[in-house]
Amino acid sequence: MTDHQISSLSSLLHQDLFEFLKGSISGGLLCGYTGEGFPFHFISDQLLHLLGFESREEYCTFIKNKLINGIHPDDREYTTDTVLSALNEDQTYEIKYRMLKKDGSFIWVIGQGKKFFHKNSEFVASICLDITDTIELQQELSELTQNIPGGVCKILMDQDFTLLYGNDSFYQLYGYTSAEMQTQLGNKLIATILPEDATSIMEIIERTYRSQESHFEFEQRIFHKDGSIRYLLTNGAFSHSRKGVPTLNCVIIDITKRRLSEQELAINEERFRIAVTQTQSVIFDYHIQKNKWSIRKKQCTSMDCRKS
Structure with a gap:
């Protein structure tokens, strides 16, 4: 096989791969030059139609020929800074942002891209994955947990009861903000539990886990941020493991009164x-x-x- 044949075959394979990728991704492909505002270069048909446009010309007019104008105004500065930082270090970037649709609404995407050179031109190519359904589900779950009477949290079943997630009501029970819980306690809930209660709580959880029961319940006394002692009732269930450590989904109510x-x-x-x-x-x-x-x-x- 000659060098020309090898080059032609390689070009054909790359073209087939490109066509396969741009048609199979839940979202699409987006390319722009690395100038100010990322001047438009290419958008795949799938992403174009997802945004509600009939043609690339229509999309170019909508974004005034700059990809940055196709991003939600609140996300533009952050997106630009993240992409330029990665490009300057010749690194791949990944960023979550909102893309504007023709009707004025938007979709959520995760953009993964990097810098390329082609025919003396420098541009950035990005795979855009549509995550709108996932984001909306997360928002619905967040609203649900915020409306549950009491605190909702996910913790690791480790010796520190490491906090993975807590809703607003959870932090109110302890008197800390999310940032304060992280910086002052390292998200270690064991630091808030009265020592004489900590041992019995771990015994209850471990006994329930060993017996393969799905739910557990216990009372605990904690040190509130203001120094007072609060009585909390915890109902929980075991969830999937993280790196071999089980996680606990819990609902906590204040029974101090x-x-x-x-x-x-x-x-x-x-x-x-x-x-x-x-x-x-x-x-x-x-x-x-x-x-x-x-x-x-x-x-x-x-x-x-x-x-x-």
Whole structure:
């Protein structure tokens, strides 16, 4: 086979691969020159139609011949900085952003690309993967978790109870913001749990996991950021593992008021018991439903009363 034949075959294979890629990607291909705003060079038919355009000419008019104008205004600066930084270091980039559609709406994509040279021209080629459905599902799940009464979190079943995710209500339970939880505690929830509770909690979780039960429940006392102690009730289920470590999906509610009320009731009951024990001969009973008092004589014992 001659060099010319090899070159022709290589060109044919590259063309077939290019046609295969641009037609099989959930999104498409996008190419632009590396000048200001990334002047338009190419868009695949699949991506073009996904954005609602009939022709490349129509798309070029819409974006004023610059790819940056086809990106959501709020994402343009970040996208430009990320792409240029990668190009300057001759690296591949990956970035998530929104592309504008003809009707004014947008799709979410992950763009993966790098710099190429062709016929003395420098341009950037990007594979754009449509992730709109995934983003919308994540947003729906986020809204759902924010509306659940209590905190929602995902943690690792490791010795630190490492936090992987928490909704707004979760952080409110602890008094920390997401950033504060990361910087001050390293996302280690074990640092918030009273030591005498930590051991029993781990025993409950490990016992449930070994017995292959799907759900667990436990109470815990934590140190709130303000220094107070809060009582929390946790209901959870085991999820998939990360690097061999199981994860826990949990819903947590604050039961501090209930626990404090129960403690106060127990104290009052003990006070009443002591008062009854020390009463010499008469006990007053109040009937709540009848709204009336009654008097009954206490039985005498050799210790607390005398015979008349």
